[in-house]
Amino acid sequence: MLFNSVDFAVFLPIVFLLYWTVASRHVWLQNLFVAVVSYVFYGWWDVRFLSLIAISTLVDYGVGLGLGATNAPGRRKVLLWTSLVTNLGILGFFKYCNFFADSLVSSFSFLGVELSIHSLNIVLPVGISFYTLQTLSYTIDVYRGKLEPTRDLLAFAAFVSFFPQLVAGPIERAGHLLPQFLTSRQFDCAKAFDGLRQILWGLFKKVVIADNCAICAGEAFSGYEEYNSLSLLLGAFCFSLQIYCDFSGYSDIAIGTARLFGMSLKRNFAFPYFSRDIAEFWRRWHISLSTWFRDYVYFPMGGSKCSTARMIRNTFIVFIVSGLWHGANWTFVVWGFLNALYFLPLQILGINRRFVETEGSSPALLPTFREVFQIGTTFGLTVLAWVFFRAESLTHAFAFLGRIFAFDMVSKSIYVPSGLFAIIAGFLITEWVQRGRQHPLELPAKPLPLPARWATYYAVLLLILIFGGEQQDFIYFQF
Numbered sequence: 001m002l003f004n005s006v007d008f009a010v011f012l013p014i015v016f017l018l019y020w021t022v023a024s025r026h027v028w029l030q031n032l033f034v035a036v037v038s039y040v041f042y043g044w045w046d047v048r049f050l051s052l053i054a055i056s057t058l059v060d061y062g063v064g065l066g067l068g069a070t071n072a073p074g075r076r077k078v079l080l081w082t083s084l085v086t087n088l089g090i091l092g093f094f095k096y097c098n099f100f101a102d103s104l105v106s107s108f109s110f111l112g113v114e115l116s117i118h119s120l121n122i123v124l125p126v127g128i129s130f131y132t133l134q135t136l137s138y139t140i141d142v143y144r145g146k147l148e149p150t151r152d153l154l155a156f157a158a159f160v161s162f163f164p165q166l167v168a169g170p171i172e173r174a175g176h177l178l179p180q181f182l183t184s185r186q187f188d189c190a191k192a193f194d195g196l197r198q199i200l201w202g203l204f205k206k207v208v209i210a211d212n213c214a215i216c217a218g219e220a221f222s223g224y225e226e227y228n229s230l231s232l233l234l235g236a237f238c239f240s241l242q243i244y245c246d247f248s249g250y251s252d253i254a255i256g257t258a259r260l261f262g263m264s265l266k267r268n269f270a271f272p273y274f275s276r277d278i279a280e281f282w283r284r285w286h287i288s289l290s291t292w293f294r295d296y297v298y299f300p301m302g303g304s305k306c307s308t309a310r311m312i313r314n315t316f317i318v319f320i321v322s323g324l325w326h327g328a329n330w331t332f333v334v335w336g337f338l339n340a341l342y343f344l345p346l347q348i349l350g351i352n353r354r355f356v357e358t359e360g361s362s363p364a365l366l367p368t369f370r371e372v373f374q375i376g377t378t379f380g381l382t383v384l385a386w387v388f389f390r391a392e393s394l395t396h397a398f399a400f401l402g403r404i405f406a407f408d409m410v411s412k413s414i415y416v417p418s419g420l421f422a423i424i425a426g427f428l429i430t431e432w433v434q435r436g437r438q439h440p441l442e443l444p445a446k447p448l449p450l451p452a453r454w455a456t457y458y459a460v461l462l463l464i465l466i467f468g469g470e471q472q473d474f475i476y477f478q479f
Helices: 006-021 027-043 047-069 073-110 128-144 153-161 174-181 189-222 229-260 278-284 287-298 308-326 330-348 369-390 394-404 418-433 450-467
Strands: none
Touching: 006 027, 006 229, 027 047, 027 153, 027 174, 047 073, 047 128, 047 153, 073 128, 128 153, 128 174, 128 287, 153 174, 189 229, 189 418, 189 450, 229 369, 229 394, 278 287, 278 330, 278 369, 287 308, 308 330, 330 369, 330 394, 369 394, 418 450
16 A cells, blocks of 8 residues: 555545544554554555564564573574574565576576576565564564563564554664553644644655656666766756655655654654765665664674774675665665775774764754765765666666766757756755754744645645656665
């Protein structure tokens, strides 16, 4: 069920009303209702894959109870590995089976040996990469002693399957979200209205910016041989906006929807394209995933508190694993490798934590010349890396970049409506001015008069209705 669909527009109000009328009397009833509607929400795509969520839920719930019942190191390791093998095994089979089989065939073919291995017709379950990491955070934290195991199976099932963020995050930690299912939620009108504002902004980013930019990006990447260098650069720029507005738009809708049900989800994006270096970018982009790999992969390997050689190794491993998490394609591996190359000079020089703040109470209205240069350079490097993320193969990516750097101004140009440029400019200005807030429609301490606020909401809604592109899946559904 897509957030930008008529189905969801009908589903959400019905669920909201039933939740606060019928199910609000007891916490167990709230959790039962959330679990049921979450399974309905997910089963809308393919009911068969509900079994995978159920398996992850039951296995990790049982592992948590087992960890809480023993202090024997050997038994605890067996329980932890049970969770890791089960969850990563399911993820690996559905997401990487064909990738490794095809890579093996290609490797032997390069050596002159032909292998007869046929790819399986495996359908990737929507959101499996997200809820797998979410439920793993629970067992790992219980194993580490950072979290007490829960005996409430219903609350745990609701935590794993919570529908607003089930399919594409944010990837919640059990320490943050699970306790919210253990206490009764009370309706908060202010939070609900703020949630609606964030949903509205998320829909604007997805439907108006992302879906329209997708047309230009798709045309550039599919017909790169026909277009001039400037058009291809514009296509790469449009994809950069598309993936940001598509994914952060989903996160905004998810966070806003959770607020309607009295739940708080962690922030997932903090205006990343205003970052002044790559390290800051990764503190602002897909925050829930970046911090997950930091805490559960990078730190256990030693992080940066080791020799320089090991630190470099750890950095490359984390970025390459992050690339593979996004998809079973060598383009994602190169994308991760490239970001590691961007990040390493900052880390080696010890300046990777120059810009650690992700929000401010009163940011300056205009950037300095130095900030303009830093932001522009960081964005340019990011756009270059996104080419590998978007390309269908490494050959496609290098050919696309080769056409850009050929400086061909003779071939034909991509047509982009002038109105889209105006909307993009207005969008970027709005995000810059409001970058000190959780989202641009968040009310300030001294909000505008009520008529001005409602005029703003109607203006955004009007832009959605007029300029909304053709309905498209969210990009991160494929991951």
